Amino acid sequence: EAQVTQNPRYLITVTGKKLTVTCSQNMNHEYMSWYRQDPGLGLRQIYYSMNVEVTDKGDVPEGYKVSRKEKRNFPLILESPSPNQTSLYFCASSLAPQGRSTEAFFGQGTRLTVV
Amino acid sequence: EDQVTQSPEALRLQEGESSSLNCSYTVSGLRGLFWYRQDPGKGPEFLFTLYSAGEEKEKERLKATLTKKESFLHITAPKPEDSATYLCAVQATGRRALTFGSGTRLQVQP
Numbered sequence: 001e002a003q004v005t006q007n008p009r010y011l012i013t014v015t016g017k018k019l020t021v022t023c024s025q026n027m028n029h030e031y032m033s034w035y036r037q038d039p040g041l042g043l044r045q046i047y048y049s050m051n052v053e054v055t056d057k058g059d060v061p062e063g064y065k066v067s068r069k070e071k072r073n074f075p076l077i078l079e080s081p082s083p084n085q086t087s088l089y090f091c092a093s094s095l096a097p098q099g100r101s102t103e104a105f106f107g108q109g110t111r112l113t114v115v
Numbered sequence: 116e117d118q119v120t121q122s123p124e125a126l127r128l129q130e131g132e133s134s135s136l137n138c139s140y141t142v143s144g145l146r147g148l149f150w151y152r153q154d155p156g157k158g159p160e161f162l163f164t165l166y167s168a169g170e171e172k173e174k175e176r177l178k179a180t181l182t183k184k185e186s187f188l189h190i191t192a193p194k195p196e197d198s199a200t201y202l203c204a205v206q207a208t209g210r211r212a213l214t215f216g217s218g219t220r221l222q223v224q225p
Contacts, residue, residue, distance in 0.1 A: 035215075040217055042215040042216055042217045043202070043213070043215040044215070045212040045213065090159070102164070103164055104149075106158030106159045109157065109158050
């Protein structure tokens with residue numbers, strides 16, 4: 001079954017304690033990205049990756065890091081989490097054709113609370 | 116700056132009562148417009164992609180249409196299982212990121 005898997009689904013942490021949210025896809029997609037979803041603001045892109053070792057900032061990258069060492073995995077790293085990073089996070093993957101844009105497949109989400 | 120505005124924010128329908136959701140967008144050049152469905156506690160699920168004005172796509176009780184300024188998601192004779200938040204997103208020419216609207220929360224009562 002084609003899917004994007006995120007872990008953990010729920011996480012409560014304290015300010016400043018480094019954490020990593022993992023994301024893995026089994027569709028051999030080149031393009032992966034991370035979004036955060038906040039009430040009234042919709043989904044906003046944090047970082048994206050066009051392929052292995054190729055990453056770039058999205059619209060709200062401050063306070064986050066990513067890496068893409070393997071095609072299937074795209075972890076999101078919060079080096080020093082702060083309460084304003086409390087949010088619902090989604091990982092997504094898609095093909096990256098030269099022409100028309102294609103749909104993104106989303107993971108189930110990670111609800112992060114920073115206290 | 117790319118912008119997407121969805122209306123209404125929330126919509127309550129009786130089962131069988133058809134209606135439309137609106138997605139107004141502003142982009143420098145449209146590469147694609149997407150509709151997603153999101154159930155509580157889950158990730159967005161892809162419904163449709165539209166690429167150019169005049170294009171229409173259908174799936175069961177849903178039909179998406181596109182003009183140069185907006186897209187509509189028409190729901191014909193909805194059922195309670197159609198209750199969800201419907202998200203609209205655009206991808207502008209030359210950009211990789213999707214710009215999402217805040218969504219329309221649809222509730223269909225039996």
